[in-house]
Amino acid sequence: MSLQNKxxxxxxxxxxxxxxxxxxxxxxxxxxxxxxxxxxxxxxLADEIKETGGLAEVAVVDGLxxxxxxxxxxxxxxxxxxIDISLNLVPRGDIQGIPLVEMSVEDYVRPIxxxxxxxxxxxxxxxxxMIAQGSGVILALDSGSAxxxxxxGATGSIDAALDTYIRNLAVEIGPHGVRALGxxxxxxxxxxxxxxxSAVNNQLPASPEMVENVxxxxxxxxxxxxxxxxxxxxxxxxxxASDDAMGITGTFVNVTSMFPS
Numbered sequence: 072m073s074l075q076n077k078x079x080x081x082x083x084x085x086x087x088x089x090x091x092x093x094x095x096x097x098x099x100x101x102x103x104x105x106x107x108x109x110x111x112x113x114x115x116l117a118d119e120i121k122e123t124g125g126l127a128e129v130a131v132v133d134g135l136x137x138x139x140x141x142x143x144x145x146x147x148x149x150x151x152x153x154i155d156i157s158l159n160l161v162p163r164g165d166i167q168g169i170p171l172v173e174m175s176v177e178d179y180v181r182p183i184x185x186x187x188x189x190x191x192x193x194x195x196x197x198x199x200x201m202i203a204q205g206s207g208v209i210l211a212l213d214s215g216s217a218x219x220x221x222x223x224g225a226t227g228s229i230d231a232a233l234d235t236y237i238r239n240l241a242v243e244i245g246p247h248g249v250r251a252l253g254x255x256x257x258x259x260x261x262x263x264x265x266x267x268x269s270a271v272n273n274q275l276p277a278s279p280e281m282v283e284n285v286x287x288x289x290x291x292x293x294x295x296x297x298x299x300x301x302x303x304x305x306x307x308x309x310x311x312a313s314d315d316a317m318g319i320t321g322t323f324v325n326v327t328s329m330f331p332s
Contacts, residue, residue, distance in 0.1 A: 072099065072306075072309060072310050072313045072315050073099055073100055073313065073314075074096055074099040074100045074101035074156070074309060074312060074313055075099070075100030075101075076100065077100070077101045077102070077155035077156055077312070078101065078102050078104065078147060078151040078152070078153055078154055078155050078156070079093075079096050079101045079102070079103050079104065079155065079156035079157075079158065079312070080103075080104045080106065080143075080144065080147060080154055080156070080157050080158070080193075080197065081093055081096075081103060081104070081105055081106065081158045081160065082106050082107070082132070082134045082140075082157075082158065082159045082160060082161050082189070082193050083106070083107055083134060083159065083160035083161035083162060084103075084105035084106060084107050084113060084116065084160065085105075085107040085108075085109050085112035085113050085116065086112075086160060086162070086262075087259075087261065087262035087301070088160055088212070088259065088262055088301065088304065089105075089107075089116075089160045090116050090119075091261075091262075091301040091302065091304065091305045092158065092160070092304070092305045092308050092309075093105060093116060093120060093127070094116075094119070094120055094123075094125070094305070095302075095305035095306060095308070095309050096156070096305075096308075096309060096312070097120045097123075097125030097127060098123070098125065099309055099313075101126075101155075101156065101312075102126040102127075102128075102151060103120065103125070103126065103127045103128075104127075104128050104130065104143075104147050104151075105117055105127060105128065105129050105130070106129075106130050106131070106132040106134070106143060107131070107132070107134075108131060108132075108133055109131075110129065110131050113129040113130075113131075114129055117129045130143055130146075134159065134161040134189040134192065134193055135161075135185065135188055135189050135192065136192075137192045137196075140192050140193055140196045141196050143196075144196040144197060144199075144200060145200075148200050153200070153204050153206075153207075154197050154200045154201060154207060155201075155206065155207055155208065155312075156207070156208050156210065156312045157193060157194065157196075157197035157201075157207070157208070157209045157210065158210040158211075158212075158308065158312075159189060159190050159193045159194070159210075159211060159212070160212060161185075161186075161189040161190075161193075162185075163181075163182040163185045163186040163189075163229060164181050164182050164185055165182045165223075165224060165225065165226045165229075165271050166178040166179075166181075166182070166224045166225070166271060166272070167222060167223050167224045167226060167271045167272050168222055168224075168271070168272035169222070169224060170222065171224070174224060174225075178224065178225075179224060179225045179228075181225075182224070182225045182226065182229050183225050183228050183229045183232065186213075186229040186232070186233060187229060187232045187233060187236065190211055190233055190236065190237075191236065194209045194211075194236075194237075194240060194251065197209055198240065198244050198249060198251075201244070201247070201248075201249040202244060202247040202249055205247060205248040205249075206248045206249065207248075207249045207250070208249070208250045208251075208252075208311070208312045209237070209240065209244075209249070209250070209251040209252075210252065210253055210254075210308060210311060210312060211233055211237050211251075211252075211253035211254075211323075212253055212254055212255075212256060212308075213229070213230040213233050213234070213253065213255060213323075214226060214230055214255060214256065214257035214327060215230060215255030215256075215257070215323070215325065215327045216230045216257075217230040217231035217234055230255075233253070234253075234323060237251050237252060237253050237321070237323070238251075238321050238322070241320045241321030241322075242321060245320055245321070250316075250317075250319070250320035250321075251320060251321065252311060252319060252320050252321060252322050252323065252324070253323045253324075254304070254307055254308065254311070254323060254324045254325075254326050255323050255324070255325050255326060255327045256299055256304050256326040256327050257289070257327050258285070258286060258289040258298055258327075259298065259299060259300065259301050259304060260286055260298050260300065260301075261300065261301040262301060263282055263285070263286060264282065265278055265279060265281070265282055268281060268282055268285060286298065293327070299326045299327070303326070304326055307324060307326055311324065
């Protein structure tokens with residue numbers, strides 16, 4: 072499962088999932104291009120990767136700015152020769168824990184607009200270069216909540232939109248040797264903090280006890296009665312991005328284990 076000599080662009084790399092995935096990709100030989108809106112977090116991550124012998128570069132890029140994304144993608148190709156992997160982890164601003172009939176239009180629409188816009192912009196930028204080079208992998212991530220999840224706000228709607236977009240994109244770019252696919256994952260224990268819980272539902276007390284209660288509830292809801300660890304998620308994405316997964320496209324791998332695929 073080598074990523075040797077592959078160039079991977081990770082949008083929204085400054086978060087905890089982005090950090091875990093970037094380190095895994097770099098450890099397997101990829102040169103990682105870390106983008107996001109907050110340079111200190113990206114620089115810290117890049118330094119950690121370099122300390123272990125990995126290759127990492129940082130650029131401040133707003134994943135909702137199509138000009139900035141297009142220009143960065145072109146710069147990666149100019150510098151490295153190709154974009155082999157593109158992964159979008161840009162936050163969507165989901166609001167959860169409120170009944171749909173009580174949500175504001177803004178809170179419902181915002182994550183849908185943000186999520187599909189940034190994934191469209193970044194995938195389009197990467198796909199144009201990948202089609203020209205005849206290879207590449209576009210990766211997406213969502214919670215799989217399109218299968219029917221109450222009290223999740225717009226999360227199910229944007230997940231459904233992203234699922235459909237990736238599948239349709241895969242059909243169009245597949246003949247050019249380019250793959251598009253994703254994973255369903257939610258509630259990774261190492262990344263689930265009181266601050267993140269409060270961000271999606273400010274009605275819940277942001278405490279370690281509440282986080283533990285939520286994680287326990289998620290664990291019981293899973294088919295395997297266990298939550299995926301960050302290392303497992305990172306390894307799964309590394310496998311999907313590798314040449315070992317060349318036959319997999321147009322689908323989502325169920326790491327969440329809460330909904331039938």
